[in-house]
Amino acid sequence: MSNLYTVSPSPHIYSDDTTRKIMYRVVYAMIPALLWSVFVLGVDALRVTLIAIVACLAFEYIIQKYLMKVKPSITDGSALITGILLAFNVPSGIPWWIIVIGALAAIGIGKLSFGGLGGNIFNPALVGRVFLLISFPVQMTSWPATRQSATDALTTATPLGIIKEGLVNGTPIAQISKDLPSATDMLLGNIGGSLGEISALFLIVGGLYMLIRKVITWHIPVSVIVSVAAIAAIFWLVDPQNYINPLYHILSGGLMLGAIFMATDMVTSPMTPKGQIIYGVGIGVITISIRLFGAYPEGISFAILIMNAFTPLINTYIKPKRFGGN
Amino acid sequence: MLKTFKKGGVHPPENKLSAGNPIEVLPLPASVFIPVAQHIGAPATPVVQRGDQVKTGQIIAKSSSFVSTNIHSSVSGKVKKVDFQADSSGYPKQGILIDVEGDEWVEDIDRTEELKKEFDLEGAEIIKKIQEAGIVGLGGATFPTHVKLVPPKGMKAEVLLINGVECEPYLTSDHRLMLEKADEILVGIQLLKKAMNVEKAVIGIENNKADAIQLLSQKSKEYEGIDIAVLKVKYPQGGEKQLIKAVTGREVPSGGLPIAVGAVVSNVGTAFAVYEAIQKNKPLFERVVTITGKGVAKPSNFRVRMGTPTSALVEATGGLPEDTGKIISGGPMMGRAIASLDVPVTKGTSGILLMKKEESKREEVIACIRCSRCVSACPMGLEPYLLMTLAEKQIFDRSEDNKIMDCIECGSCSYTCPSSRPLLDYIRFGKGKVGEIIRSRKK
Ligand code: SF4
Ligand code: SF4
Numbered sequence: 001m002s003n004l005y006t007v008s009p010s011p012h013i014y015s016d017d018t019t020r021k022i023m024y025r026v027v028y029a030m031i032p033a034l035l036w037s038v039f040v041l042g043v044d045a046l047r048v049t050l051i052a053i054v055a056c057l058a059f060e061y062i063i064q065k066y067l068m069k070v071k072p073s074i075t076d077g078s079a080l081i082t083g084i085l086l087a088f089n090v091p092s093g094i095p096w097w098i099i100v101i102g103a104l105a106a107i108g109i110g111k112l113s114f115g116g117l118g119g120n121i122f123n124p125a126l127v128g129r130v131f132l133l134i135s136f137p138v139q140m141t142s143w144p145a146t147r148q149s150a151t152d153a154l155t156t157a158t159p160l161g162i163i164k165e166g167l168v169n170g171t172p173i174a175q176i177s178k179d180l181p182s183a184t185d186m187l188l189g190n191i192g193g194s195l196g197e198i199s200a201l202f203l204i205v206g207g208l209y210m211l212i213r214k215v216i217t218w219h220i221p222v223s224v225i226v227s228v229a230a231i232a233a234i235f236w237l238v239d240p241q242n243y244i245n246p247l248y249h250i251l252s253g254g255l256m257l258g259a260i261f262m263a264t265d266m267v268t269s270p271m272t273p274k275g276q277i278i279y280g281v282g283i284g285v286i287t288i289s290i291r292l293f294g295a296y297p298e299g300i301s302f303a304i305l306i307m308n309a310f311t312p313l314i315n316t317y318i319k320p321k322r323f324g325g326n
Numbered sequence: 327m328l329k330t331f332k333k334g335g336v337h338p339p340e341n342k343l344s345a346g347n348p349i350e351v352l353p354l355p356a357s358v359f360i361p362v363a364q365h366i367g368a369p370a371t372p373v374v375q376r377g378d379q380v381k382t383g384q385i386i387a388k389s390s391s392f393v394s395t396n397i398h399s400s401v402s403g404k405v406k407k408v409d410f411q412a413d414s415s416g417y418p419k420q421g422i423l424i425d426v427e428g429d430e431w432v433e434d435i436d437r438t439e440e441l442k443k444e445f446d447l448e449g450a451e452i453i454k455k456i457q458e459a460g461i462v463g464l465g466g467a468t469f470p471t472h473v474k475l476v477p478p479k480g481m482k483a484e485v486l487l488i489n490g491v492e493c494e495p496y497l498t499s500d501h502r503l504m505l506e507k508a509d510e511i512l513v514g515i516q517l518l519k520k521a522m523n524v525e526k527a528v529i530g531i532e533n534n535k536a537d538a539i540q541l542l543s544q545k546s547k548e549y550e551g552i553d554i555a556v557l558k559v560k561y562p563q564g565g566e567k568q569l570i571k572a573v574t575g576r577e578v579p580s581g582g583l584p585i586a587v588g589a590v591v592s593n594v595g596t597a598f599a600v601y602e603a604i605q606k607n608k609p610l611f612e613r614v615v616t617i618t619g620k621g622v623a624k625p626s627n628f629r630v631r632m633g634t635p636t637s638a639l640v641e642a643t644g645g646l647p648e649d650t651g652k653i654i655s656g657g658p659m660m661g662r663a664i665a666s667l668d669v670p671v672t673k674g675t676s677g678i679l680l681m682k683k684e685e686s687k688r689e690e691v692i693a694c695i696r697c698s699r700c701v702s703a704c705p706m707g708l709e710p711y712l713l714m715t716l717a718e719k720q721i722f723d724r725s726e727d728n729k730i731m732d733c734i735e736c737g738s739c740s741y742t743c744p745s746s747r748p749l750l751d752y753i754r755f756g757k758g759k760v761g762e763i764i765r766s767r768k769k
Contacts, residue, residue: 005650005651005652005653005663005664005665005666006651006652006663006686007416007652007663007664007665008652008663008688009663009750009751009754010656010658010659010660010661010662010663010735010737010750011658011659011660011737011740011741011750012652012654012658012659012661012663012679012681012686013338013495013658013659013685013741014688014689014740014741014743014746015336015338015741015742015744017699017742017744018689018744018745018746019692019695019697019744019745021744022695022697022744073692076692078695116693117692117693117695118693118694118695118696118745119693266695266696266697266698267695267696268696269696271696271698271701271709271711272698272701315712319707319709319728320333320701320704320707320708320709321333321707322580322706322707322708322729322732323333323567323571323577323580323705323706323707323732324567324577324578324579324580324581324582324706324732325579325580325707325729
C-alpha cells in the first residue's frame with residue numbers, strides 16, 4: 001500500500017481549547033465594564049480605549065517584525081488584552097500621546113523585551129500604567145467628572161483620593177464620609193476613576209464569566225479581596241475614627257480591576273492553587289499597606305508588580321502535591 | 327457521590343461508537359505473523375521451523391525466562407518461515423509466519439460454550455497454568471500475569487482489583503466482554519483470587535457503562551467476595567495507580583508497585599483469558615479487538631486470532647475510509663500510530679482506531695502561556711510545562727528532582743495544552759535520559 005499515514009507519538013487527540021480562544025474570552029469578559037465606562041464617562045472613554053488598542057497592536061507588530069524579526073503574533077489576542085487593560089488604567093481625559101507612550105512601555109518594555117507572550121515576568125499593562133504614573137503624575141490623576149455627577153466640577157477625585165487627602169489634613173472619618181459617594185454609586189460605577197475602575201459590579205460580572213469559562217480560578221481574586229477586606233476591617237473595628245469602612249476599600253479604586261483582571265494574568269501569576277493563594281494574599285497585604293500607610297492613595301498596581309516578581313520563586317518552592325509523595 | 331481518583335485527569339469526548347455492537351468472530355486470514363515478543367520481558371524462543379505443521383493452540387515459541395511468556399499458534403497450518411516484520415512499535419520484530427490451512431485445534435481444548443464454574447486447584451497450580459497459557463495483561467500493558475500473582479518477598483496482596491474502566495475514548499472491547507462473558511469473567515476472578523490467596527476482589531467500572539454495571543452487580547451476588555465499584559468517568563482511571571486510588575483510596579508510593587499498598591490489578595479481558603486457560607484448557611491466542619473511527623462504516627468488536635494483519639480487520643468493517651490520515655493501535659490517548667496495515671494484532675492490541683486526515687493534524691505549537699492547565703490535568707501531580715522545559719534544556723538532575731520518572735505517559739498534559747505544546751514528547755525524552763542516569767548510578 002502506497003498510502004502514507006501520520007506516525008506520531010501519543011496522545012492523538014487534543015482538547016479544542018486554544019490559547020487564542022482563552023485570550024478572547026478575557027476580552028469578552030472586559031466588555032461589560034468597557035461599555036459601562038463609555039456610558040458613564042462619555043465617548044472619551046471609547047477614544048482612550050481605541051487609541052490604546054491600536055497603539056498596542058501596532059507596537060507589537062512593528063517591534064516583532066522589524067526589531068525582533070519574528071512572525072508577528074498580533075492576532076493571538078494578548079496585545080488586544082493589554083490595550084484594553086491599559087485603557088482601563090488611565091483617566092478618560094488623558095491626551096492621546098500619553099496613551100501611546102504607555103502602550104510602548106507596556107508592549108516594548110513589559111512584554112517584548114522579555115521575548116514576548118509567555119516570557120514576561122510583569123503584567124505588561126501594569127508596566128505601562130506605572131510608567132505613566134511616574135512620568136505624568138498630573139495627567140494620570142485628573143479624573144473627569146462622570147456625566148451623572150451632581151456638581152458642575154470638571155474633574156473629580158477618586159474615593160480613595162478623598163479619604164487619603166482628608167486623613168492627611170487631619171479630617172475625621174465622619175467628616176470625610178460626607179464627601180464620599182454612596183456604596184451603591186461605587187458598586188455601579190458612578191464615581192471618579194480610571195476607565196476600568198469605576199464599576200465594581202461590571203468587573204465582577206466579567207470575572208464570573210471568566211470563572212465559568214474556566215479562564216481563571218477563584219483562588220487569586222478571592223484571596224486578594226478577602227485579605228484586603230480582612231485587614232481593613234481590623235483597623236476599622238479598632239479605630240473607626242481614623243479608618244474607613246472596609247466596604248470602601250473593596251469597592252473603590254482598582255481593587256476589583258486588579259484582583260479580577262490583572263492579578264489573574266496567567267503568564268505572570270503562580271501555577272498551583274496554593275501558590276496562587278500566597279500570591280493573592282501578598283497582593284492584598286501590600287495593597288492595603290500602601291493605601292493605609294503609603295504616600296499613594298492606591299496601591300494595587302504596585303502590589304501586583306511586586307508579587308509578579310515573586311511568582312518564579314513561588315513556582316520553585318510551592319509544588320503541586322505529588323501522587324504517592326509524602 | 328461516585329468514586330474517582332482525586333488529582334488531575336481529563337474528560338475527552340468518549341466516542342464509544344461500537345459499544346452497541348456484539349462481538350463477532352473475524353474470519354480467519356490467509357496467513358498470520360505471530361511475533362515472539364508480545365509482552366513485557368524477554369522475547370520467547372521459537373520452537374518450530376519452516377515447514378512444520380502446527381495446530382491451533384500449540385506452543386510455537388517458549389518462554390525464555392521468568393518474566394516472559396509462551397506464544398501459541400493462533401491457527402492451524404504450515405510454518406512458512408521464522409522472520410522479521412514490523413509490529414506496532416514500527417521496528418522489525420522476530421515472529422513466525424504461518425499459512426492458514428483449516429482450523430484444527432489441539433485436542434484437549436474444550437471448544438464448547440458451556441460455563442464451567444467449579445474448580446479444584448491449588449493457587450500454585452493455577453499460577454502454573456496461567457504461565458503455560460501465555461497470559462499477559464490484556465489492558466495494553468502486556469505484563470506477564472503469572473509474575474504479578476507472585477508478590478515480592480515480604481509483601482502480601484490483600485485485594486484484587488479488576489479493571490473494567492476502559493477509560494480510553496473509542497475502545498469498547500472490555501465493555502462488550504463484560505456484557506457477553508460476565509460469568510466467565512467472574513469465574514476468572516475467583517481463580518485469580520485463589521491464585522493470590524486473597525478474599526476480596528473489586529471490579530471498577532465507569533458509569534458510562536450502566537448496562538455492564540447492572541449485569542455484573544447482579545451476577546456477582548452468586549460469587550463470594552466480588553464487589554463492583556461504580557466510578558465517575560475520568561481519564562486515566564484505567565491507570566493502575568489511579569484505579570487503586572479511586573477504589574481503595576490508597577496511594578501507591580512514588581516509584582513503588584501496587585503491591586506496596588496490598589493491591590494487584592488485572593483487566594477484565596485478562597480474567598476472561600484466565601477462565602479459558604484453566605476451565606477450558608485454552609491458551610491465549612485470540613482476543614477481542616475494537617475497530618472504530620469516525621469514518622468507519624461499521625465500528626465493530628471482533629474476536630481476532632493473534633497475528634492477524636490489521637488489514638483483515640479493516641476490510642471486515644467495510645474497508646479503509648478514503649480520508650484516513652492516521653491508524654492507531656490502541657486508544658487515542660495512549661495508543662501507537664502504526665505505519666502500515668500489515669501490523670499484526672498481538673496480545674496487547676485492544677483496538678484499532680482509524681482517524682481522518684483532519685483529525686490527525688496537530689496545531690501549530692505556540693508559546694507556553696503558563697495557564698497551568700497541564701499542571702491541573704496531571705494525575706501524578708507533576709508540572710509538565712516545567713518537565714518539558716527541563717528536558718528541552720537537558721537539565722536532567724532537576725528533571726529527576728521534579729519526579730519525571732513518576733510520569734505514567736497518560737498524555738493528559740499534551741491533550742489539554744491550549745498552546746499545543748508537545749509536552750509528553752519532551753517528557754518521554756527526559757525520562758529516557760534520566761532512566762539511563764539512574765541505571766548507571768546503580769552500577
Ligand atoms: S498547558 Fe500548555 S500553555 Fe498551559 S502551562 Fe501547560 S504547557 Fe503552558
Ligand atoms: S506529565 Fe505524564 S503523568 Fe502527567 S499528564 Fe503528562 S503524561 Fe500524564
